[in-house]
Amino acid sequence: METPPAAAIRARNASKLFLDGAVVAFRQLDLEVRTQEILCIVGPSGCGKTTFLRCIAGLIDLSAGDILVAGKAVSGPPDSVAMVFQHFGLLPWKTVYQNAAFGLAMAGASRETIRDRVGHYLDLAGLSGFEQHYPYQLSGGMQQRVGLVRALAINPAILLMDEPFAALDAQTREILQNELLELMERPDERKTMVFITHSIDEAILLGDRVAVMTARPGRLKEVIEMPFGRPRDPEAVRSDPRFAELRAHIWHQLHTAPKRAAKTREVA
Numbered sequence: 278m279e280t281p282p283a284a285a286i287r288a289r290n291a292s293k294l295f296l297d298g299a300v301v302a303f304r305q306l307d308l309e310v311r312t313q314e315i316l317c318i319v320g321p322s323g324c325g326k327t328t329f330l331r332c333i334a335g336l337i338d339l340s341a342g343d344i345l346v347a348g349k350a351v352s353g354p355p356d357s358v359a360m361v362f363q364h365f366g367l368l369p370w371k372t373v374y375q376n377a378a379f380g381l382a383m384a385g386a387s388r389e390t391i392r393d394r395v396g397h398y399l400d401l402a403g404l405s406g407f408e409q410h411y412p413y414q415l416s417g418g419m420q421q422r423v424g425l426v427r428a429l430a431i432n433p434a435i436l437l438m439d440e441p442f443a444a445l446d447a448q449t450r451e452i453l454q455n456e457l458l459e460l461m462e463r464p465d466e467r468k469t470m471v472f473i474t475h476s477i478d479e480a481i482l483l484g485d486r487v488a489v490m491t492a493r494p495g496r497l498k499e500v501i502e503m504p505f506g507r508p509r510d511p512e513a514v515r516s517d518p519r520f521a522e523l524r525a526h527i528w529h530q531l532h533t534a535p536k537r538a539a540k541t542r543e544v545a
């Protein structure tokens with residue numbers, strides 16, 4: 278066995294409260310994301326998953342505790358972290374190329390760098406030839422590929438994925454899951470990824486580990502290692518008997534109250 282790589286992200290006793298504490302998004306979260314792993318997070322609606330991602334991305338501050346990215350406490354957006362959103366987040370008045378180049382352009386990259394990196398990822402995402410199209414001229418799946426290209430083009434060490442495939446139809450969703458798996462199997466493209474999803478199947482298929490959160494205020498209920506290894510053949514994983522067992526287990530975890538529910542009402 279190789280030595281496990283250091284944590285890329287570490288949340289220590291992290292809590293986030295809104296409205297002067299009237300809303301507790303998540304509370305006392307301790308979680309490590311290993312370098313180059315895909316950690317999927319599932320949890321009931323409103324348990325603070327998006328808020329947690331936004332805290333890692335440095336877009337909002339924690340109320341208590343801290344989050345370390347590459348060993349440094351987050352205070353403002355860390356370098357080398359990119360986010361992919363559920364509703365794609367594309368600018369409708371910009372072309373595919375301009376949207377894909379947006380992050381790099383904002384970071385002041387040279388025209389050549391932008392051309393090389395955006396070209397590379399548009400090609401990998403099967404979007405070559407669509408550079409001059411506008412988002413409204415693309416299918417949902419293609420729009421999200423542009424969202425992914427925009428994130429990957431800045432060469433982030435960490436990708437934060439906030440239900441990126443939730444707005445897609447089931448078939449397109451499967452195609453994008455497969456494409457993401459394929460991309461992440463490439464050693465030169467592999468990233469640390471935190472992937473939020475409501476789909477248990479998606480979490481099991483993509484994740485090296487799956488973190489299950491409780492209902493709001495969100496706490497970590499369990500972090501489960503997926504036994505499928507890499508490279509991962511989606512069809513083989515879906516038909517593996519352990520897939521059904523894991524699905525049943527996670528479903529049960531999501532639908533049973535935490536053992537110590539009373540504790541969640543304590544002050545952070």
Ligand SMILES: Nc1ncnc2c1ncn2[C@@H]1O[C@H](COP(=O)(O)OP(=O)(O)OP(=O)(O)O)[C@@H](O)[C@H]1O
Nearest residue numbers: 295296300302321322323324325326327328329493
């Ligand atoms: N800016 C804000 N001000 C007040 N409350 C907020 C704010 N942002 C989030 N919340 C609340 O914090 C809680 C957690 O929200 P969050 O969006 O992180 O949950 P989630 O687990 O991502 O939900 P979903 O799965 O439905 O996307 C919710 O009750 C939400 O209403």
